[in-house]
Amino acid sequence: MWQGKARQGSLSVFLFLRIISRMGRDSAEEGGGSRAGGLVLKALVLLGGALLLKKLRKSKTRWDHARVVAEALSGEKFSREQACRDPDNYFNLRMLSCPATELVDGSRILYFEQAFWRTPEKPFRQRFYMVKPCPKELRCDVELSSYAIRDVEEYKNFCDRSKDQRPQPEEVIEDIAEHLTTIHLSRCERGKRCLYEGSTPLGGFPNTWNGASYCTTELSIHKNGEVHTWDRGYDDEGNQVWGAKEGPYEFKPAQALGYSDMFSPLNFSPALQS
Numbered sequence: 001m002w003q004g005k006a007r008q009g010s011l012s013v014f015l016f017l018r019i020i021s022r023m024g025r026d027s028a029e030e031g032g033g034s035r036a037g038g039l040v041l042k043a044l045v046l047l048g049g050a051l052l053l054k055k056l057r058k059s060k061t062r063w064d065h066a067r068v069v070a071e072a073l074s075g076e077k078f079s080r081e082q083a084c085r086d087p088d089n090y091f092n093l094r095m096l097s098c099p100a101t102e103l104v105d106g107s108r109i110l111y112f113e114q115a116f117w118r119t120p121e122k123p124f125r126q127r128f129y130m131v132k133p134c135p136k137e138l139r140c141d142v143e144l145s146s147y148a149i150r151d152v153e154e155y156k157n158f159c160d161r162s163k164d165q166r167p168q169p170e171e172v173i174e175d176i177a178e179h180l181t182t183i184h185l186s187r188c189e190r191g192k193r194c195l196y197e198g199s200t201p202l203g204g205f206p207n208t209w210n211g212a213s214y215c216t217t218e219l220s221i222h223k224n225g226e227v228h229t230w231d232r233g234y235d236d237e238g239n240q241v242w243g244a245k246e247g248p249y250e251f252k253p254a255q256a257l258g259y260s261d262m263f264s265p266l267n268f269s270p271a272l273q274s
Contacts, residue, residue: 062133062134062141063106063133065133065141065142065187065196066106066107066108066131066132066133066142067108068195068196069131069142069144069185069196069221070099070108070110070131072195072196072221072225072227073097073110073112073129073131073144073221073227074097074098074099074110075096075097075098075225075253075254076094076095076096076159076253076254077094077095077096077225077226077227077251077252077253077254078092078093078094078095078117078251078252078254079091079092079093079095079249079250079251079252080092080117080252081250081252082249082250086246089244089245089246090244090246090249091116092116092117093114093115093116093117093249093251094114094115094116094117094120095112095113095114095227095251096112096113096114096115096120096123096159096160097110097111097112097113097129097159098110098111098158098159099111100128100158100169100172101169101170101172101173102169103130103173105132106132107130107131107132108130108131108132109128109129109130109131109172109173109176110128110129110131111126111127111128111129111155111158111159111172112125112126112127112128112129112146113125113126113127113155113156113157113158113159120157120160121156121157122156123156123157126149126152126155126156127146127147127148127149127180128146128147128148128149128172128175128176129144129145129146129147130143130144130145130146130147130176131143131144134184134185138184139186140184140185140186140198141185141186141187141196142184142185142186142196142198143182143183143184143185144182144183144184144185144198144219145179145180145181145182145183146179146180146181146182147176147177147178147179147180148177148178148180149175149176149177150174150175150176150177151175154167154175155167155175180205181200181204181205181215181217182200182201182205183198183199183200183217183219184198184199184201185197185198185219185221186198188220193222193223193224194220194221194222194223194228195221195222195223196220196221197218197219197220197221198218198219198220199216199217199218199219200215200216200217200218204216204217204234207233209233209242210233210241210242211235211241212233212234212235212241212242213234213235213236214233214234215231215232215233215234215243216231216232216234217229217230217231217232218230218248220248224252224253225252225253226250226251226252226253227251228248228249228250228251229248229249229251230243230244230247230248230249231243231244232244232245
């Protein structure tokens, strides 16, 4: 894919140079050429070539976008600052994700878990994430799908364990269970704080926890490493029956928080949606 873009970019540069060169020859043949004009043409050639090559280097392939999203989701993040600002509506949660395996088509599989900061060894939510480019017929950049895990007990604290103490890549593939949700992410418009943002399709996905009939998710990935996620469940009448009501959870990377920031006393609830 990259080679194709490189060839295309090289061809554009070549055509540009040919056009400028032809303009120079025509100008000389007509007697209007001069030393100053030649210098201007040379400057245009160099400038145009540099701009085209710069544009080519900056362009991202579909798989580049998937890689950026996978890397942004990975790591340890906390909602501590948000819980301090609004303890009535948000808990200090720990979100942890890391690479688990890669499929033959290049899709990345991440293991994901959430827990209360007091009890990181007891996650209340565990998932596999599959990260890959959006299908070409859709207007988006990255497709992020979540899947249930066949044996969640076997995967608790997966990212905290050494690689030889984790389920191996071939086991991970076998343990990917039913599909739960899919979010289509697109690059954020220029001027926004985020890098990518998206949501589940209209109508969400089936969910039966706490009387829900379907659930929705909104997700945004920010330039400073933050991940904002808003998961909500609704019943048949459209009433929200679980999830934050005031806005998305804001998870900040652990390294951006001090030790006392992550482990200062905050509100605690014994259970959340699983």
